Amino acid sequence: MPRYISYIVTSVTVVLVWYAISLQIGALLLPDPVSVLSLLLTEAGSARYWAHVGASSWRIFAGMGLAFIIAVPFGLVVGSNPKINKIVSPFISMSYPVPKIVLLPIILLLFGIGDVSKIILIMLIIFFQVFITSRDAARNINKEMILSFRSLGGNKLQYYQHIVLPASLPGIFTSMRLAAGTAVAVLFFVESISATNGLGLYIIDAWGRADYTSMYVGIVSMSLLGILLYEFFEILERKTCKWKHTQ
Amino acid sequence: MNSSKNLLRVENISKVFPNGNEEKVVLSGINIDLAEGESIAITGQSGCGKTTLLLIMAGLISPTSGNLFLNGKAYSETSNDIALVLQDYGLPPWKTVADNIRLGARLQKIPVSDDELKNLKSQLKIEGLDHLYPHQLSGGQRQRVAIARILLLKPKLLLLDEPFGALDALTRERLQKLLLNIFRRRGFSFIIVTHDVEEASLLGKRIMVMDSNGGGISTTIDNPGFLSEGYRDTQECFERVKQLREVLKASD
Numbered sequence: 001m002p003r004y005i006s007y008i009v010t011s012v013t014v015v016l017v018w019y020a021i022s023l024q025i026g027a028l029l030l031p032d033p034v035s036v037l038s039l040l041l042t043e044a045g046s047a048r049y050w051a052h053v054g055a056s057s058w059r060i061f062a063g064m065g066l067a068f069i070i071a072v073p074f075g076l077v078v079g080s081n082p083k084i085n086k087i088v089s090p091f092i093s094m095s096y097p098v099p100k101i102v103l104l105p106i107i108l109l110l111f112g113i114g115d116v117s118k119i120i121l122i123m124l125i126i127f128f129q130v131f132i133t134s135r136d137a138a139r140n141i142n143k144e145m146i147l148s149f150r151s152l153g154g155n156k157l158q159y160y161q162h163i164v165l166p167a168s169l170p171g172i173f174t175s176m177r178l179a180a181g182t183a184v185a186v187l188f189f190v191e192s193i194s195a196t197n198g199l200g201l202y203i204i205d206a207w208g209r210a211d212y213t214s215m216y217v218g219i220v221s222m223s224l225l226g227i228l229l230y231e232f233f234e235i236l237e238r239k240t241c242k243w244k245h246t247q
Numbered sequence: 248m249n250s251s252k253n254l255l256r257v258e259n260i261s262k263v264f265p266n267g268n269e270e271k272v273v274l275s276g277i278n279i280d281l282a283e284g285e286s287i288a289i290t291g292q293s294g295c296g297k298t299t300l301l302l303i304m305a306g307l308i309s310p311t312s313g314n315l316f317l318n319g320k321a322y323s324e325t326s327n328d329i330a331l332v333l334q335d336y337g338l339p340p341w342k343t344v345a346d347n348i349r350l351g352a353r354l355q356k357i358p359v360s361d362d363e364l365k366n367l368k369s370q371l372k373i374e375g376l377d378h379l380y381p382h383q384l385s386g387g388q389r390q391r392v393a394i395a396r397i398l399l400l401k402p403k404l405l406l407l408d409e410p411f412g413a414l415d416a417l418t419r420e421r422l423q424k425l426l427l428n429i430f431r432r433r434g435f436s437f438i439i440v441t442h443d444v445e446e447a448s449l450l451g452k453r454i455m456v457m458d459s460n461g462g463g464i465s466t467t468i469d470n471p472g473f474l475s476e477g478y479r480d481t482q483e484c485f486e487r488v489k490q491l492r493e494v495l496k497a498s499d
Contacts, residue, residue, distance in 0.1 A: 148337025148393075151305050152351040152400070153327050162350065166341040243341045243380045 028212065036216040043217055053221060055197040059115055060183050060225065063122025064176070071127045072172055075134025076164050085139070092131065100124045104190065113194040122186050126179045133175035137168035170244055173237035180229035184222055199225070253319070254436050255281040255304065255404055260313035262299055273299050276463045277313070279438075279455070281404070286430065286473075287438045288451025292459040292495065297440040300457075301408050304438065305331045317404070327355055330402035334409040336393040338381040344392055345377035351400045359399055371395050371425065387418035391425075398429065405437040411446065420479075423449055427474065444491040448484055449473060456494050466494045 015033045022032040043049040078088050104121060111117040141163060149163050191200020203218035238245055257279035264271045273296040281287055291297050302308045304315065306325040315322055317329065330351075331337075338347045348368075352359045368374045371391045381389055390410060397405060407426075411419040423446065430437065439450050447454045452473055456466040468490065472483050 142335070144333045144335045145337050145339060147302065147305075147307050148331060148333055149339075150307055151325055151329070151331035152396075153325060153355045155354075158354055162342075162354075163339060166339065169341075241341065243382075246380055246383060 031213045031216055035213050036220060039213050040217045040220060049202075049221075052197055052199050052202045052218075053225075055115075055195075056187055056191065056199040056222070056225060059118045059191075059198065060122060060187050060229065062115075062119045063187075064126055064179065064183050064229070066119065066123040067126035067130055067179070068172075068176065070123075071130035072134050072168075075131040076138045076160065076168060078131075079135035079138025079168075080141070080160075080164050085135070092128070092135075096128045096132065100128075101186065101189065104193070108194060113196075118187065118190045118195070118198075121190055122183050125186050126183055129179050129182070130172065130175050133171045134168055137171040138164050141167050166241075170237065170241050173233050173241070176233040177230050177237075180226055180233065183229070184226040188222060252282045252284075253280055254283045254285075254317065255279065255438075256314075256316040256319075257300075257304060258314040258316065260300070260303060260310045260315070262296070262303065262308075263311045272462075274303075274310070274463070279464075281436055281438065283403070283436055284434050285436050286450060286452045288447035288454045288470075289438065289440045289457060289464075290442060290444060290447040290454060290491065290495070291457030291498070293442060295457040295459050297442075297457055298408050301331075301406050301438065301440045305329055305406050307331070327400065328403040330397040330400055330405050332390075332393055332397055332405065332407045332410045334412045336381070336389045338389060338393055338396075340381050342380075343377060344373065344379050344381070344384070347381065347392055348395045348399065351396050355400060357400060364399070367395050367398060370429070371398075385418075386414045387422060390414065390422060394426070394429075398433070401435075403435055405435055407437060407439040409441055410439070412441070412443070419446075426450065431474065444488050444495065445484075447491060448487040449479060454487075454491065456491065456498060459495075459498050465498045468494070 018030070018033045022030045027035070078085050100121065103124070104117075107117045107121055107124075111120060145163065145167075146159075149159060154162060187198070188200040188203070191198035192204040195201045199218050199222045203215055203222065206212070206214035206218055257277055260274055260277040261272070262274040264273055277300060279287065289297055289300065299308065303310050306315070306322060306329065309323060317326055339350070342350065348364070349359060351357075365374075371394060373388060373391045373395060376384065376388065376392070381392070384392065393410075410426075411422050414422065426437075427450065437450075439446070441447050441450075448470060450473065451470055454468045454470050455464045456468070457463070458465045468487070470487055472478055472481070475481075478484050
């Protein structure tokens, strides 16, 4: 089944289930999808709504982009150098289990309530997932392929270009897809605590005013942001890892 | 052997690996002289150090002691004159056949003409596969691609580590014939490591048997008739295989 058809089928199913639950528990708690989607269309015509969407999108793209730019090369270098890995791994093992979200007060104290603190927190949380995946992918490259490549006369830089990076890309994109969900959750948390704009604030503000239809517009918008991110990395993986998708 | 035609000299090579608090001697006192245009098959039981020896000759791992010379010049690292073919082909799965074939030439900045590439593919019967990825090929096709990639580099010495070990009997026989045909035409030298005594008899002008308990070369057998037509079905080949089996049993 083509992907767009499976998306349409899934969306229609979600809307129908949503509608059925809304009928069961009442529109006060769960407004029906038609009201939410029509308000979403109305909001889509307002600059205020797009300012919220723009602020959230910027934070999430910047946070994930920074995590990607820093974690991927670092992970690949550490993974393909056992000596460096031996030095770095204890620090990672010690710092990875620390819930980075508890650092939020410190980050807010250091960087204020603007975009920087939110981007840094998203980056910090995503960094470890992407770093560990990149490192492990580089570490698990088939030994015979490494020997074979070296015997062909490839230097260190060419080794990263022709072997390490392409071998690790599928794992990296999987981790970025998984990280997209985490990033949206973190974004909601930080925007609901300290923000002057963004979809997290939009949701909490509507919730505070007991305007549940608007609250669901925010929830749907944030979900769409997560889905778009997920699809972006899916498409990127399909474009750059064609070999994984051939029979 | 004429010393001016000597291509590779392996001089008193030994290799010791740490094994807990002890040391495990994998190779000791290995000496090999290989002339230009000659082939050697090295055989022995699993774990006797055949592959370690080949990787040392390829410059991929360092010996604990001893020296290596190529055309009279000492070397300790990989050389563009030496190429290696491994059992699992070493083809990056993310590169198409066309990219895999050209990989070595690209790395070494060797210009390759379209005609040369076309002839090579025709010789190895891998035409029309350019756009495919390694997982879309059969084992035999993959090994042909790996050989094509190496031949494009025009190495003086080809090192093969159980190159046909994972293939079915018929494909293995075809590729052994193909290797000998190319060897006749191109005149490079090769050393093949194999645990298959029949393969050793078919491909080696000299056959070296390694000690099973990590030592050196226990026996060297001359096999001058290996290139003759239909050698596989001759009494000489049969006798050679029998002789090798007996030597291997004795070295166990």
